[in-house]
Amino acid sequence: MQQMLKDWELTVGIEIHAQLNTACKLFSHAATSINDEPNTHVAFFDVAIPGSLPKFQNATLIPALRAAIALGCQIQHISRFDRKHYFYHDQPAGYQLTQYYEPFAKNGCITLTEDDGIGRMDGKSVTIGIKQVQMEQDTAKSQEPDPETNLVDFNRAGQPLIEVISLPQIHSPETAAAYVRKIQAILLAVDAVTTGMEMGGLRADVNVSVRRRDGPLGNSEYSGITGLGQRTEIKNLSTLKGVEEAIKAERDRQISVLEAGGAVDGETRGWSLTAPTVTRRLRGKEGEVDYRYMPDPDIAPITIGADVIEYLAQTLPKLPNQLLTMLTEDKRYGLSMTDAKILLQLDDGERLEYYTAVVEKLNTICRDLEAEVDRGSTGQLAANWVMHELGSLLTRADRSWKETQVPSAKLASILANLMSKKITGNSAKQVLKLIFDGDGREVGAIIREEGLVYRPLSGEEYADLASKVMEQHNDKVKQIREKGQTGKLMFLVGQMMRAGEEGRVDAKEAESVLHRIILEEPAA
Structure with missing residues (x-):
């Protein structure tokens, strides 16, 4: 052929x-x-x-x-x-x-x-x-x-x-x-x-x-x-x-x-x-x-009058190529070309409209938290949650996008709490799931009443928890140290989060502690 x-x-x-x-x-x-x-x-x-x-x-x-x-x-x-x-x-x-x-x-x-x-x-x-x-x-x-x-x-x-x-x-x-x-x-x-x-x-x-x-x-x-x-x-x-x-x-x-x-x-x-x-x-x-x-x-x-044509041409919404440029080059969003294309294709453009509303509301919240929040990644963070976290809930519930019950303002509030480290990633997912299932409480009330406020471990508590996990999974530690299989770090991070008190272990901090102990400090 x-x-x-x-x-x-x-x-x-x-x-x-x-x-x-x-x-x-x-x-x-x-x-x-x-x-x-x-x-x-x-x-x-x-x-x-x-x-x-x-x-x-x-x-x-x-x-x-x-x-x-x-x-x-x-x-x-x-x-x-x-x-x-x-x-x-x-x-x-x-x-x-x-x-x-x-x-x-x-x-x-x-x-x-x-x-x-x-x-x-x-x-x-x-x-x-x-x-x-x-x-x-x-x-x-x-x-x-x-x-x-x-x-x-x-x-x-x-x-x-x-x-x-x-x-x-x-x-x-x-x-x-x-x-x-x-x-x-x-x-x-x-x-x-x-x-x-x-x-x-x-x-x-x-x-x-x-x-x-x-x-x-x-x-x-x-x-x-x-x-x-x-x-x-x-x-x-x-x-x-x-x-x-x-x-x-x-x-x-x-x-x-x-x-x-x-x-x-x-x-x-x-x-x-x-x-x-x-x-x-x-x-x-x-x-x-x-x-x-x-x-x-x-x-x-x-x-058809020329004035009608001119008015419609001047008020035409952004075209797909213009939207791609906006999503990839505008600092508010900063998405990769791959993520931008996916977002444009989802749900006849409705997911994109929701996403931009989340980013706008999140940046508004962040202006009041400027001292506490790194705003450089709001666009990518919002995209991950709109496409993946919320998307997976829709898939598991076999719902269409039109059936989501998570207002853009509430998702923005969840992400603001996550960025300001008032809750962990796992806690943020719990709050999202509750709202997705119809919980009408405000995000702050859910965090307080469900006991999800993040109480960070001290450096010493992180080190003690990491040592216990490393002792239980000594084979993984050897693979990381001796064979350079650093991907195994995330397995150990998962074990730390399971072993630690609910809502107190931050994944990034746990990874940082494990990296320092296993790869930077001399083996005992």
């Missing part, structure tokens, strides 16, 4: 459908909540009741504009809606309202780098063009509780979407997944959407074609680019891994067909996690003629 890949060029174009963060639907006042009781947020127009007419909801345009501006697009001052005709039970009107001919945004691009996880063949960076961004209405949601039943929930029907259409400038599955990931991060960062792929708020269709690197150019055209191989489309991919694996599967299938002397048919194919190495034919590929696009006669042109 590696040799085959050297002989063939893969080309991918991607259409991303994202649910906009709006309170109402695109052409009705019905609410956009799709998780409520089925068919409880439905207007006449959503189910195509005869005589009902669309009324464009101006507020739905705002998050769409933020998205397009963030993607570097040119906003069109006038745009129009078209009818895309097809018949299916989740589309009762027999057509979908979209912006095929005159979308509200065109000609954007995003640049991906090695840090975004692009394919090795793309080098250090690659720029992907965005042909257009268009508004359109979502379909209803189908449910099949059994083979004989098909239920339709129209709560989702008419919910506003944007479709982000890339140019076919992607040439590796890894870069395709990186592109979708970056688009998702941008849309979440500017509050254009409420959820990402994993929560069902974003879906991707991928168009895949291959052609011989040293052969004649193909006769297929896509998005105005000629010379491509015949493309197929894989629809409704809902995970980043799915995007990458579906492209690999279809690439390999097309190469095998062409290597055997066959021809690739233009068609729509499906992909499933249950069979990740193959795609299956669904139907022949529809084209412009099949959909019978026509301007919608009931919807007036959408006019």
Whole structure:
């Protein structure tokens, strides 16, 4: 297969459908909540009741504009809606309202780098063009509780979407997944959407074609680019891994067909996690003629003023690259690139918002404790607790981030007490667990009433405790002294904390004492 890949060029174009963060639907006042009781947020127009007419909801345009501006697009001052005709039970009107001919945004691009996880063949960076961004209405949601039943929930029907259409400038599955990931991060960062792929708020269709690197150019055209191989489309991919694996599967299938002397048919194919190495034919590929696009006669042109565009551009929230720079270079945070990336990807950006609130509150507390606290590491300390300590509690309790009951002010208070050495690390974890489980007391009250106030051991008490632990684990002491296995020190630290009185042994102090006795003082 590696040799085959050297002989063939893969080309991918991607259409991303994202649910906009709006309170109402695109052409009705019905609410956009799709998780409520089925068919409880439905207007006449959503189910195509005869005589009902669309009324464009101006507020739905705002998050769409933020998205397009963030993607570097040119906003069109006038745009129009078209009818895309097809018949299916989740589309009762027999057509979908979209912006095929005159979308509200065109000609954007995003640049991906090695840090975004692009394919090795793309080098250090690659720029992907965005042909257009268009508004359109979502379909209803189908449910099949059994083979004989098909239920339709129209709560989702008419919910506003944007479709982000890339140019076919992607040439590796890894870069395709990186592109979708970056688009998702941008849309979440500017509050254009409420959820990402994993929560069902974003879906991707991928168009895949291959052609011989040293052969004649193909006769297929896509998005105005000629010379491509015949493309197929894989629809409704809902995970980043799915995007990458579906492209690999279809690439390999097309190469095998062409290597055997066959021809690739233009068609729509499906992909499933249950069979990740193959795609299956669904139907022949529809084209412009099949959909019978026509301007919608009931919807007036959408006019967007320059002042609106300028205001939204000036008030746009920080983009992912700007947030990475802030987290790694701003002295308030000082995170590593790895930690910053993880934080950005967690919980659709909500974990990052929580983290910055913790840091802000912690630094406010620390200003009052300046003589007692080293403030240089507040950002990293907060990150460790937000990502790891609090994260592990969520994992063990099988809760989502939205279900955490630990206010940012209380976590900041816990960390301030830890930094000022009023409690130990273990005691801090106990306080966090109590609050996580619903304890409504203030942090200071929990520390006092649970007897967690740190009463440090004297230097002599630390030395006596260390000597007892060393005597019990003399083999570890020899390994440290004679073989230089200093990692064994942390085992001994753990033993000291277990042997000492609850809440009185500080791990760093215990390590310092052990290091001095074992490695600096002569052996008895």
